[in-house]
Amino acid sequence: MTELFRFAALMSLIPTFATADVAWKGDFETGNTSQWTRSQSVANSRLQVVTDVVREGRYALKATVRQGDDPIGASGNRNELLYISQEKVNSTWYYKWSTLFPTNYPLDDGWQVFAQWHQSGCCGSPPLEFYARNEELFMRVGGSKGKVLWTSPMKRGDWHDFVLEVKWSPDAKTGFVQLWHNGQLVVKKTHIATQFGKELNYLKLGLYRDDAIRPEASVYHDGFIMASTLAAVMPPPPPPAPEPAPTEPEPTLPDSEPTLPEPEAPTDLPAEQPSTPDAPTAETPVAYPQNRWGVTTREGTITPENPLGEPQAQSCSASGTGSVPFTAAVGLLSLSAMFARRRKVAQARAHTKR
Template sequence: MTQLLRLAALVSLIPSFASADVVWKGDFETGNTSQWTRSQSVSNNRLQVVTDVVREGRYALKATVRQGDDPINASGNRNELLYISQEKADSTWYYKWSTLFPADYPLDDRWQVFAQWHQEGCCGSPPLEFYVRGEEMHMRVGGVNGKVLWTAPLKRGDWSDFVLQVKWSSDAKKGFVQLWHNNEVVVPKTSIATQFGKEMNYLKLGLYRDDAIRPEASVYHDGFTMASTLEEVMPPPAPAPAPAPEPPLPAPEQPGEDAPAEELPDAPIVQTPETRPQTRWGITTPEELLSGERPPGADGAQGCNASGGGAAGVPITVAAGLLSFAALFTRRRKPARARAHAKR
């Protein structure tokens, strides 16, 4: 039993080790606002945890403001949640959250803050804030006279995913910010003062706007996370789409039943020495001599035993040899007869 209890204790520690870089979550997955330090709201129904419009998990926050909502008797109208993070000077943190402005969010050209890191002092614009004005979203650093480092069109009905890196410092050479919007770097690392003197900051999330704005407005927030590493807050890349399959090659056309067969030209007949009719021993036969016919090609190609004129030229050669021999014999007999006649 003791070993089982020890094993259960080790298993219970695994989630804390796996998320050691996450220092705080305000993602409303508790089903309420208990993750946050406190709220500034005129009524509970102004900061509702809902399930019908969410970015991740099961729950999100719906912050609503009506004209006259002033829970702390200050300038503007608001309903916000607070987390007293108190980041120390020269510390660096990553923050992730998502915000959605519904399709019926009213258009107004006055300031409407939806996320801010406020100084501990009571008054004035914060050192870092996100707000809407007209049809654009903005990020400003340095208070009312600070620098607007980012603007983007307000797209109603679409979630905006934010990842913010901040080094908190009142020294502009040490402090910096970097911002990702919808997984794209929109503000590269930029050196700037992110604190007012020695005042530490705290987070406020909800809706805070100019008190001259009349229409009721709501905004949704989800998934707020504070971590020490980028990997804990950056969404994983979307998987690459599978390549489209290549279309199959068209089948070769087959001739119809009634289509005439293709006629090929007759190949020429070529007689080779192996296929040409041969005479006996390459010499014209007696039958051919009697008929007066000569075999095809006798005037051209040589027979295998012919010396020049083909098979028909062999008898001519023999006859010529006999005539020459007879002439020589005749010449030899004439001197002999002359000598015999002289002796007589």
């Protein structure tokens, strides 16, 4: 439990450490420009703290320039805020701010500086500046003959979030810059001279442009912070979007009753051949023999041995049982005996008549 309390106390100190690393804020959350050292402006209306267009918090700066605005009698037209930071040689600082060019911002080929770290001496382009030209943004280090290390589309109507790391030094091997734009590292650590000799730099924010540009133009700035650590100025990553809760699809009723599929005829059975009726056949009549009395009989065939055409007795080999042939044989013997007696009687009568 004690370790848990210690861990909670340590975590609660993390925002404090980040806040302690912030050296200065010029984020206009005071509702005015009092955080800044002074201004170079022809009128208060040219540097307004507004609430209708902001990047964070409640307030932002709207800097407006018209042709002829020259508050210090120098080259170009300007209305700017100054912060005399005077970073020491070989010191490293982090800067964060946001800038927006409105959708009606006039495009021009002339130079238009919106943020710069100017040398303490007079005249000439600064050692580090951000400027616009037509529809492009640029970061240049080293004055008018310096190097352009970054470019990006202006994208009027969108905020540009900058985080800049600088080691201030007139020595190109010691000084360096590193830039994040909209959360992405766009200029990796690049060694370059960031100061002119022994001259110290100071910050200027607003709009400073070529005096040949005629249309009025306004630009917005918000959230400026100067700190000694990256964690103090780097915005935290946005939280991941919550996953949508799963929803069950609503049941849908069919527009009509489902139609049952028709049964398919079997395809593996042979086709049925039409039957052909058998042709009628004529029966041939059987001629049965007649006995001596002119009677046609079906039982037997008249032969000398069977003058009466009686059915003939079959031998035992012709029948499976023998009972019917035996009866027929007995009957034949009886008939033969009866005819023999009649024949004898007839002969006797004929002999008597003689």
